[in-house]
Amino acid sequence: MLKQRVITAILLLAILLPALFHPNVWPFNLLVLVLVTAGGWEWGRLNGLQPLGAVATAVVAALLCVATWQMGWLAQPHPVLWLLAGAAWVLGSACLVKAGVPGWAKIPFIVRWCAGVLALWVAGLAMVQARQMGVNFLLSILVLVWVADVFAYFAGRALGLRFTKVKLAPAISPGKSWEGAWGGALGVVALAFVWVALDRANQVQVLSFYSRVFDRGWWLLLLAALFMAAMSVVGDLVESLIKRSAGVKDSSQLLPGHGGVLDRIDALLPTLPLAMMLTSLVQ
Numbered sequence: 001m002l003k004q005r006v007i008t009a010i011l012l013l014a015i016l017l018p019a020l021f022h023p024n025v026w027p028f029n030l031l032v033l034v035l036v037t038a039g040g041w042e043w044g045r046l047n048g049l050q051p052l053g054a055v056a057t058a059v060v061a062a063l064l065c066v067a068t069w070q071m072g073w074l075a076q077p078h079p080v081l082w083l084l085a086g087a088a089w090v091l092g093s094a095c096l097v098k099a100g101v102p103g104w105a106k107i108p109f110i111v112r113w114c115a116g117v118l119a120l121w122v123a124g125l126a127m128v129q130a131r132q133m134g135v136n137f138l139l140s141i142l143v144l145v146w147v148a149d150v151f152a153y154f155a156g157r158a159l160g161l162r163f164t165k166v167k168l169a170p171a172i173s174p175g176k177s178w179e180g181a182w183g184g185a186l187g188v189v190a191l192a193f194v195w196v197a198l199d200r201a202n203q204v205q206v207l208s209f210y211s212r213v214f215d216r217g218w219w220l221l222l223l224a225a226l227f228m229a230a231m232s233v234v235g236d237l238v239e240s241l242i243k244r245s246a247g248v249k250d251s252s253q254l255l256p257g258h259g260g261v262l263d264r265i266d267a268l269l270p271t272l273p274l275a276m277m278l279t280s281l282v283q
Helices: 002-021 026-046 051-070 079-106 109-133 135-159 178-202 209-214 218-246 261-265 268-282
Strands: 167-169 173-177
Touching: 002 026, 002 135, 026 051, 026 109, 026 218, 026 261, 051 109, 079 109, 079 218, 079 268, 109 135, 109 268, 135 173, 135 178, 135 209, 135 218, 135 268, 167 178, 167 218, 173 178, 173 218, 178 209, 178 218, 209 218, 209 268, 218 268
Parallel strands: none
Antiparallel strands: 167 173
């Protein structure tokens, strides 16, 4: 399993990195479209749709991206959209986590289905616009999620329940601890300030997400880093809740050793639009 996981990760990086650093944005945009489409297919399956319904969900998610991109949305600022998406994630996820796994099934199907498709579309739009703003900006957001996950894993393994004695959300994701969440948050805070220092030392032309926030004050960067780390955990918890409600371990088996696309981008779904929201607010 570990060997398969490593091989898949290497293949994914071999696809992601060339697209990310390509001088033209279209390879990366195409990759994002593929991710949104695959995520849409998985979303249909998680909501109990038959194969044709899952494919239709994927098509709707893809067409929504293509249509809005062709309408010029990629070249336009969307501060209101980011604010609405950010508020929906913060308030909606709080309600979901509080209601727990049984609460998900009580939400009308059409509401659940639309929410997932819109979340994929908004995250896709945010990712493409972040790439257009510059590789340094987008990469700083992607690495934030990876660092939060890695630091949370090792902190959780090292500290266990040494301090809190309780799990973070035992009914949703039994493997997560408060110690792990704190470790992830500390890792993101360290990353943020180190990235700002590197930006300044190298006098980069394209500022990272952290430097844009830091220009408004170090204290704001500290709060933003903690908030983003928390929301990356929330994205993971929400997907875990939905999978438990559907009675599955992974969103699919598209990525051997890693599960599905939603399993890999769950933390990015809230953090991408939230990063765009915070960036628009500090400009």
